[in-house]
Amino acid sequence: MLQPLVDELLSLWHxxxxxxxxxxxxxxxxxxxxxxxxxxxIPALWKTAGFAGHSAGHFCSFCKLRKDSINSLDRxxxxxxxxxxxxxxxxxxxxxxxxxRRTEIFQEYGVRWSELLRLEYWDPTRFAxxxxxxxxxxxxxxxxxxxxxxxxxxxxxxxxGQKKLHPHSPDEQAAHLDYVVEQLYxxxxxxxxxxxxxxxxxxxxxxxxxxxxxxxxxxxxxxxxPQAYQATMDTLRxxxxxxxxxxxxxxxxxxxxxxxxxxxxxxxxxxxxxHI
Numbered sequence: 656m657l658q659p660l661v662d663e664l665l666s667l668w669h670x671x672x673x674x675x676x677x678x679x680x681x682x683x684x685x686x687x688x689x690x691x692x693x694x695x696x697i698p699a700l701w702k703t704a705g706f707a708g709h710s711a712g713h714f715c716s717f718c719k720l721r722k723d724s725i726n727s728l729d730r731x732x733x734x735x736x737x738x739x740x741x742x743x744x745x746x747x748x749x750x751x752x753x754x755x756r757r758t759e760i761f762q763e764y765g766v767r768w769s770e771l772l773r774l775e776y777w778d779p780t781r782f783a784x785x786x787x788x789x790x791x792x793x794x795x796x797x798x799x800x801x802x803x804x805x806x807x808x809x810x811x812x813x814x815x816g817q818k819k820l821h822p823h824s825p826d827e828q829a830a831h832l833d834y835v836v837e838q839l840y841x842x843x844x845x846x847x848x849x850x851x852x853x854x855x856x857x858x859x860x861x862x863x864x865x866x867x868x869x870x871x872x873x874x875x876x877x878x879x880x881p882q883a884y885q886a887t888m889d890t891l892r893x894x895x896x897x898x899x900x901x902x903x904x905x906x907x908x909x910x911x912x913x914x915x916x917x918x919x920x921x922x923x924x925x926x927x928x929x930h931i
Contacts, residue, residue: 657703657770664690664774690774691782696789704783705745705769713765716783726860736780745772792921796928800912832858888912895927 667688674684693704697716701708706716714722718733727733744760749768751757761767771777823831835854838846888911895907907927908916919927 661770661773664688668774668776689776690771691777693771693779693783694786697785700783700785703769704771704779705767706779706783707761707765707767711765712762717780719765738778738780741766741779742772745769788921792924796924797919800924800928828854891927900926 671685671687674680674686677684693700695703698708700706701716704716707713712722713719714725716736718735720727720733744764744766745768748757748760748766751760757767769779772779831850831854835850835858838850892909892911895911896909900906904926905922907919907923910916911927
C-alpha cells in the first residue's frame, strides 16, 4: 500500500513541482516536497516503520532494550537505534531468500523492511513519533486517572452482593506496603497472600519478579490502586459545570469518573484535566 505513495514522494523530492504563482513569487517557484514525521499510534508506527511489536523481544522502536530488561529505568543505559544500522538490517531482511531467514533476522534485531526506507532522507530512529493524542491523553493521562486515582473501580456490591473495594489513603498504602515487606522478610507467605494483589504486584514489579504462569493483568495490578476521594471528584464535577468554555470546545460529562458516560475521547480528557 505504501509503494505508490513512496513512488510519488520520490518524484516530488527529486524532480520537484513548479508553482506558477505564489504570494511571495509572481514568476513562479520550484518546490521540493518531503515527508518527515510519521505520526500515529504505537501499533501503526511499528507496522509502518518496520519495527517489532510490543510482544516481541525487541519491544521498543526507540531503543534496543530487550523485553527481559523492561524494568530498567536508567535511560542512559538504554542502547539506542542508529539510522545506518537500522537500514542495514532492514535491507538484509528484504534481500533474504527465504521466510525462515527473514524470521531469524527479525527475531534477532526486531527490524523488517519498510517502503519508507526508500526515501533517502527518512530516518526511522528520529522521524517515527508517538502522537500526543494516543500517548498522553488516551495513554498516560487516562491511565493515571483510571488506575492511579481509581475512577474505574467498579461497584460490585450492586451486581454481586460483594463489598466494593475500599480506597486506601496514601498513609494506608504506605502501611500496607510496609506490612507486605515485613511479612516477606519473615517468610510468612500466608500473611502476604491476605494483602491486596495490587500491593503484591507492585513489590514484585519493583524487584523484577515475574508472577508464575505468565504476565501481569490489569485486574491484579489495579485491585489495590487507590480510588479518587469522593470530595475531589465532586469538586472536579462542580468545576466542569461552572467553567465557561469556548463554543468550539466540547464540555466533558457532568458525571466525569462514572461508568455511565462511557468511553471518553482524547479531546475530552484534554479538556477535563488540561483546561478545567
